[in-house]
Amino acid sequence: xxxxxxxxxxxxxxxxxxxxxxxxxxxxxxxxxxxxxxxxxxxxxxxxxxxxxxxxxxxxxxxxxxxxxxxxxxxxxxxxxxxxxxxxxxxxxxxxxxxxxxxxxxxxxxxxxxxxxxxxxxxxxxxxxxxxxxxxxxxxxxxxxxxxxxxxxxxxxxxxxxxxxxxxxxxxxxxxxxxxxxxxxxxxxxxxxxxxxxxxxxxxxxxxxxxxxxxxxxxxxxxxxxxxxxxxxxxxxxxxxxxxxxxxxxxxxxxxxxxxxxxxxxxxxxxxxxxxxxxxxxxxxxxxxxxxxxxxxxxxxxxxxxxxxxxxxxxxxxxxxxxxxxxxxxxxxxxxxxxxxxxxxxxxxxxxxxxxxxxxxxxxxxxxxxxxxxxxxxxxxxxxxxxxxxxxxxxxxxxxxxxxxxxxxxxxxxxxxxxxxxxxxxxxxxxxxxxxxxxxxxxxxxxxxxxxxxxxxxxxxxxxxxxxxxxxxxxxxxxxxxxxxxxxxxxxxxxxxxxxxxxxxxxxxxxxxxxxxxxxxxxxxxxxxxxxxxxxxxxxxxxxxxxxxxxxxxxxxxxxxxxxxxxxxxxxxxxxxxxxxxxxxxxxxxxxxxxxxxxxxxxxxxxxxxxxxxxxxxxxxxxxxxxxxxxxxxxxxxxxxxxxxxxxx
Ligand code: WTA
Numbered sequence: 158x159x160x161x162x163x164x165x166x167x168x169x170x171x172x173x174x175x176x177x178x179x180x181x182x183x184x185x186x187x188x189x190x191x192x193x194x195x196x197x198x199x200x201x202x203x204x205x206x207x208x209x210x211x212x213x214x215x216x217x218x219x220x221x222x223x224x225x226x227x228x229x230x231x232x233x234x235x236x237x238x239x240x241x242x243x244x245x246x247x248x249x250x251x252x253x254x255x256x257x258x259x260x261x262x263x264x265x266x267x268x269x270x271x272x273x274x275x276x277x278x279x280x281x282x283x284x285x286x287x288x289x290x291x292x293x294x295x296x297x298x299x300x301x302x303x304x305x306x307x308x309x310x311x312x313x314x315x316x317x318x319x320x321x322x323x324x325x326x327x328x329x330x331x332x333x334x335x336x337x338x339x340x341x342x343x344x345x346x347x348x349x350x351x352x353x354x355x356x357x358x359x360x361x362x363x364x365x366x367x368x369x370x371x372x373x374x375x376x377x378x379x380x381x382x383x384x385x386x387x388x389x390x391x392x393x394x395x396x397x398x399x400x401x402x403x404x405x406x407x408x409x410x411x412x413x414x415x416x417x418x419x420x421x422x423x424x425x426x427x428x429x430x431x432x433x434x435x436x437x438x439x440x441x442x443x444x445x446x447x448x449x450x451x452x453x454x455x456x457x458x459x460x461x462x463x464x465x466x467x468x469x470x471x472x473x474x475x476x477x478x479x480x481x482x483x484x485x486x487x488x489x490x491x492x493x494x495x496x497x498x499x500x501x502x503x504x505x506x507x508x509x510x511x512x513x514x515x516x517x518x519x520x521x522x523x524x525x526x527x528x529x530x531x532x533x534x535x536x537x538x539x540x541x542x543x544x545x546x547x548x549x550x551x552x553x554x555x556x557x558x559x560x561x562x563x564x565x566x567x568x569x570x571x572x573x574x575x576x577x578x579x580x581x582x583x584x585x586x587x588x589x590x591x592x593x594x595x596x597x598x599x600x601x602x603x604x605x606x607x608x609x610x611x612x613x614x615x616x617x618x619x620x621x622x623x624x625x626x627x628x629x630x631x632x633x634x635x636x637x638x639x640x641x642x643x644x645x646x647x648x649x650x651x652x653x654x655x656x657x658x659x660x661x662x663x664x665x666x667x668x669x670x671x672x673x674x675x676x677x678x679x680x681x682x683x684x685x686x687x688x689x690x691x692x693x694x695x696x697x698x699x700x701x702x703x704x705x706x707x708x709x710x711x712x713x714x715x716x717x718x719x720x721x722x723x724x725x726x727x728x729x730x731x732x733x734x735x736x737x738x739x740x741x742x743x744x745x746x747x748x749x750x751x752x753x754x755x756x757x758x759x760x761x762x763x764x765x766x767x768x769x770x771x772x773x774x775x776x777x778x779x780x781x782x783x784x785x786x787x788x789x790x791x792x793x794x795x796x797x798x799x800x801x802x803x804x805x806x
Contacts, residue, residue, distance in 0.1 A: 168557065168590045170583075173539070174566045178586025179452050185587040185597075192600035193626070199600070200228070200629060203445045204437075207480070208243050209234045210410040213437065219627035222652040224643045227414055228438035228629045235408035236417060236440045237315035240479035241278060242408060244271045253484040256458065256507050257304050260351040260490035262499070266507075269304055271482070274311075276404075277304070281312035283402035284395065288343060288374045292317030292409055295341035295419065297372075299323045299332060299359060301350030302489045305378050305395070306465045307475050309345045314417060314436075317409035321419040321431070324466025325350045325357055327746040329365035331429075335421050337370045339431050339636050347378040348385045353494035360385040367391075413437025419636045420468055422574040423686035424645055425657070425676040431636035432574050439577050440480060442630025446578040446599060447477030450568060452540060452585045457510040460486035461542075462500065462518065467683070468574040469544055473513060477578065492518050498529035501560075505533040512560075513542035513570075515682040516552055521712050523555045530559050540585055543569045545682030546714045547670050553592035571595035571670050573656060574684070575646065577630025580604075581668050594667045601628045606662055611650045621674055622660035623653040676770065678707030678715045683748050690717060690751070693744035697737060699727045704760050704768050708753070708777035716752035718777040720760055720799075729756040753777070755802055761787075761795045772796060776803050 175181065180188070192199040197216035204213060213232025219225065244252065250272030257267040269277070290296055296318045300306035306322075313320040321339050323332055336344070350357035360377055364386065367375075375392045377385065387394070411417075417436045421429040447453060451473075459478050463469035478485040486507055492500050500522065504512060522529065541561050543553070548569055557567045567590060570579040581604065583589075583596035590596065598604050606620030607613055614620045631654070635642040649655045659671040673679060676687045687705040694703035702722040710716035721737065723729060734754050742750050755777075761769045775784050776799050787793055 166591045168592060170566050170585065170587075170589050171564045173564055174452075174585040177454065179454075180449050180584050180587050182587045185584055188600055189598070193603060196601065200441065204229060204232070204441045206444060207234060207239050207440060213413060217627065221627070221647050221654060224639070224647050226627050226631055226633050228627075229413035229441070232413040232437050233410045234413065234437060234440065235315065235411055236436055236476065236480075237278060237311045238408040239440060239444075240311060240476060241271060241275050244482045245275050249482060250275075252482065254479060255304050255307065256484060256486045258486060258488045258490075258503055258507070260354065260494070262495065262502065264489075267304060274308075277308045278311045278315055279404065279406040280399050280402055281305070281308045282315045282406040284376065284399040285312055285318065285343070286316060286406070287398060287402065288376065288393070290316065290318050290343055293416075294318045294343065295321055295339045297321050297323060297332070297336050297339075297341040297344045299325060299327075299344060299346045299363060300378070300465070301325055301347050301357065301359065301380060302464055302487060303347070303378070303380060304487060305347070305380075307487065310418070310465070310471070310475055311479075315406060315408050317411055317415065319416045319418055321421070322466050322471070323421070324464055324746075325359060326466070326748050328743055329362045329369075330744050331746055332362060332366035333369040334428060335431070336366065336372065338421075338428070339419050342373040344372055344375045345378075346375060347380040349381040349383040351381060351489060353491040356381060356383055358383075364388075411436045414633070418471065420471065420574055422468075423677060423684050423689060425686060426688050427686075429686070429689070430638070430641060430645070432632045433634050433636045434577055434630070435633050438629035438631065440476070442578045442628065443472045443477040444480040446630070447473065447481050447483070449584060450570060450579050450582055450599065451511050451513070451542065453478075453481050453483055453511070455482070456484075457539070458484050458486060458507055458537070459511045459513070460488070460504070460507070460509045461513040462488060462492070462515070463513075463544075468577075472578045492522060496529070497522060497525040498533065501530050501533040501535060504535055504538060508537040510537050511540045511542070512538060513544065515545040516543055516548040517546065517681040517713055519543070519548070519552045519556050523552055523559075524712070527559050535560065535562075538565055541565050541567045543567060544572070544579075546679045547672060548593060550592040557592070566590060567592075569593075569595045571658075571668070575632040576628070577632065580624070580628070581670075591663075591667055594663070594669045596667055598668070601626070604660075604662075604668060605653065606660060607650055607653070617662060617664040619659065619661040619671070621650070622656045622658045622668075622670070623650050624656065625653055627654075678717065680707070680710075680715050680717060680748065681713040685717070685749060689745060690719065690741060690749055693741045693749070694719060694721060694737065696744060697740050699723055699733065700737070701725075702760060704770065704773055705751075706770060706774045706777050708774075710752065713752075717749065718753045718755065719751045720755050720757055720773055722757055722760060753806075755799075755806075757795075757799055757802060759792065759795045759798075761799065762791050763789050764791045766791075773799075776800060779803065
């Protein structure tokens, strides 16, 4: 807690965070200065912790105008070797790499050592090879949260294939779109997933997707034993195909700039983009951020509650922890099953030292009261992390005080799919914290705030968050569409990477992310393009037009508010509301389910026909007094009708 005489917003970093830390305040200051003043030497030094087949001599080589980004370009390495084999070779084969906790508390725990992990990856890699997968091929992974999902990612990396993981909550339509976009010929999946006791029909979803696109082969893990149909010649059971593979599979030497993975993410316009990360820079970035930000110490148990289908799972369940030789918990289920104490029960059971989750989960669990936390022994916890959306100070304090007994630092890490790893955060041993502020830039990160015209704003101020210099973990392109990459991130403010986030910098140089300033919304920490939900809605035969905005939601952070205009003669009804919700779930997936449907005969438009989203946002937020200038509207009467409609709900 803040001490008397201090500004109330500060929370001092506890002594326990400073003792034995990898990075004190003095270290941070000198390392940060070096990272921006002597960039090449700094990153060459960080890269030395990895094994390289060819040591890089060219370190940073990038330009934001024109956009071309390379790091370690003459280096060669394999990230799977670095994440797994390197530790086995160093005599740490018996160390635990993964602790798998299944959906049901009595569903069994699997403890996988680094040596076992190596053997499992080799088995998976040889199976992929036997299916015809070669270096550079795209492999789609649509898996539950089970160790085999991580094996599949690392097996791809081992043989030089590019993985494209799709979150298990996405629909067949979403799978088909992503498979088609990156021309992936292979899918790795499971019969079913399990979440909160519910069976998720993964294989059936893949089958439905494959009515729209074709692939050469599907590899199926038997997980729940649920009934699935197997198409002869196309579908293969993993346990059968992997039965008598060789016990060896060399790690393919990859150039640092060879692609490692594609991950689809939403933007303001169009279909999700396949953000591409390459091997060397991503390896160095995830290794370094994990080491310093989570202040990782040998032997500790780290748990990131994300799903491997999101970037957080890629970087901080799989690559970051394993590159550091850490022990990572992987949890199949949800925080509320079988009860609201599940997270804390797992922390106690596996003596978790470092815990990393999302504000939406914290808010949901906070609402259930302290008793769920207090009944568990959380004394092993040393560090708490937050990611995915702004954390409100109230949730921050509950996390720090109730979960962390007021003694564990909370690190609020701001980053994005495109940044590969954490960018702005306090470091536990180096910085005092301010609840609600992400904190300070990590090594090599140069944030800048600009106004809407691109003028640079100095000092304590608010603006649009840009990053002015490249960092090793930066995405290199959008798969197959470099122009879209340039347009999306580097054209709003020429020569700068624009994050899409609004941000305030205070007088202490701390950054406060205020949320997206584009047409992207953040629902329970999941990024969603309003345009995607709109296109799903207008696919319905009764819908003529739709506009989607975010609005404040107690638990989810933002909810999905849909304005819908029906075709002439179609009446709104409860059945239609339910049908439209189901329709969006089917098109995108359950995470996109509309929270609010607002039927309206018309949408507010300018005379040139542009929908005025600013007004729609304000109405959804119940802020009728601050609608701003409505004089450019073609029909101002639309607005009063919308306000009446909102009030009546
Ligand atoms: C938001 C997730 C505030 C932000 C790693 C960003 C945050 C988007 C934070 C990226 C945070 C992420 N504080 N906002 N600590 N972390 N965001 O690509 O709007 O799924 O642009 O990456 O989440 O979401 P993405």
